Amino acid sequence: MAQHGPVHVASSQKALMLEMKSLQEEPVEGFKITLVDEADLYNWEVAIFGPPNTHYEGGYFKARIKFPVDYPYSPPAFRFLTKMWHPNIYENGDVCISILHPPVDDPQSGELPSERWNPTQNVRYTPSQTILLSVISLLNEPNTSSPANVDASVMYRKWRDSKDREYSEIIRKQVLATKAEAERDGVKVPTTLAEYCVRTRAPPPDEGSDLFYDDYYDDEDLEDEDEDDCCYDEDDSGTEES
Template identity: 45%
Template sequence: MATEKSALLLHRQLNDLRKQGSDCFSAGLLDDNDPYIWRVTIFGPSGTLYEGGLFVAELRFPKDYPNRPPKMKFLTEIWHPNVESDGSVCISILHEPGEDKWGYERPEERWLPIHSVESIVMSVITMLSEPNPDSPANVDAAKEFRENPASFKKRVARCVRKSQEEPIWD
């Protein structure tokens, strides 16, 4: 029963996204028969180091969505303090609900069932615009961001170019 409700909710969110559209990203199902795996392309936010990039990611939803958060992973190479080297996105709203055992996040900063695909992707776009090197998933990127901004910018520029030259569509 929960699986049916979550599948219906995900289909509804997909239809809403298709109706309203977005200048910031595009999203859809990887397989029309599986509403739990989405492909998202984020257009690098203007005015940021990521501007012009086409960053493809996958969202994997649990069967008990929206009670638990999806996992998001970039398939396109991206250099960012809050993205692990394997592409996994590390932001508060994608962390399991409840108390943070490390004490870094308040419960209201973590996953809440009110979040939608749109709010998740918009949070990731904000993350691209405003890296948080104080809570890094990629320590090397965070260190370079703080200590050698010119080198960080060059690495990001390479990722942007690569995303334009070798887009991942399937």
């Protein structure tokens, strides 16, 4: 088994501190990111708000991202804690998405190498931002060619092809089930595009926290993003017809 030395750990910690700082200063629409444990940079807690005008509108979904010690050279694992019915989410909550698969040549997978993990493939977003955007896009646009949940995939195709309502009804019930948890957590879930696309700057870490040091970062390393850029519009292909 390969051993990961102090250099790998220091490198991955610096990368994760940089990305967490970037996400705090420029949050991704539809997400709330925190650390599971303030002393552990490798485990993130993710709250996902369902995009308006989709099956998931009004939903509050919890997940975890677990990063390896050689990040960003190896991909993290993304697992939903909230029960999800989706073609690309396993029963245990693990997400099956190309961007989280190691960059190896595997013709049997049906995936192109360019679709797999590459920490440098997107110059606009950090790797973690790319993951978040990819996951929320996957929710609304499942990949049914290699499903993790075959039954959900079959049901989704029936909805897509004939507007059979079984798939959308299951999602609707799951969304309703998340409202109680949002209330317990004191979270107001956005339900309109205007609310969803508002970027809210997270509060800075406590002054006594040892997680963030300004000398770890250079301003040149942070990508500027368009404040008005929102990744969803009224004509999204996953919009449910009434």
